[in-house]
Amino acid sequence: MPGALRLLVAALPLALLAAAACGGIGVGVHDQGRPVLDDGAPGEVGATARATLAAPDGQVMGEVTLTQAPSGVLISAAVTGLAPGAHGFHIHGSGACSPDFTAAGSHFAPGGEPHGFLHEDGPQAGDLPNIHVGEDGKGRADYFTAAVTLDAGPEHSLFDEDGSAFIVHADPDDYLDVASAGARIACGVVERG
Ligand SMILES: [Cu+2]
Numbered sequence: 001m002p003g004a005l006r007l008l009v010a011a012l013p014l015a016l017l018a019a020a021a022c023g024g025i026g027v028g029v030h031d032q033g034r035p036v037l038d039d040g041a042p043g044e045v046g047a048t049a050r051a052t053l054a055a056p057d058g059q060v061m062g063e064v065t066l067t068q069a070p071s072g073v074l075i076s077a078a079v080t081g082l083a084p085g086a087h088g089f090h091i092h093g094s095g096a097c098s099p100d101f102t103a104a105g106s107h108f109a110p111g112g113e114p115h116g117f118l119h120e121d122g123p124q125a126g127d128l129p130n131i132h133v134g135e136d137g138k139g140r141a142d143y144f145t146a147a148v149t150l151d152a153g154p155e156h157s158l159f160d161e162d163g164s165a166f167i168v169h170a171d172p173d174d175y176l177d178v179a180s181a182g183a184r185i186a187c188g189v190v191e192r193g
Helices: 016-022
Strands: 047-053 062-070 073-081 085-094 127-133 140-146 165-169 184-189
Touching: 047 165, 062 165, 062 184, 073 127, 127 165
Parallel strands: none
Antiparallel strands: 047 062, 047 184, 062 073, 073 140, 085 127, 085 165, 165 184
């Protein structure tokens, strides 16, 4: 299965997402299907998780909420106090933001894919489209991805052994070069609730 098909990410208005959830529009193809626990029990649709984004000095910079859907996870992010423009926004593979943001590790990629929506063997499960910040320093983004799950157990679970974290970067992700997004300016560990 080509990596490009492993991840479905759509930054759609919620109305469209609702329509998609009802089967009103096709939203793409993926090979991970309905999230299923290792014991075969179906995933808990509607389960939620969150991450509070903070700057290196601890100042809160935003909030991310995650909701388990039948075939993936809805992610809603709100940020504040950031420089206007596009910022790389990813799920990183370790649930830690201290002693510094390198503790979050590299991008969540249980399948070992290379980074980038534009990479022919990408993307990684933790790749997400950029979040856009206005002149007021505030930004919002909604995503849907079938590449991760909140269920414990599956390889692509955000609650794997070492957890996961969201990172906001200083610069835009060019969706090809993992270094393009630059410094890590905000971090938040994914927690249930
Ligand atoms: Cu990143």
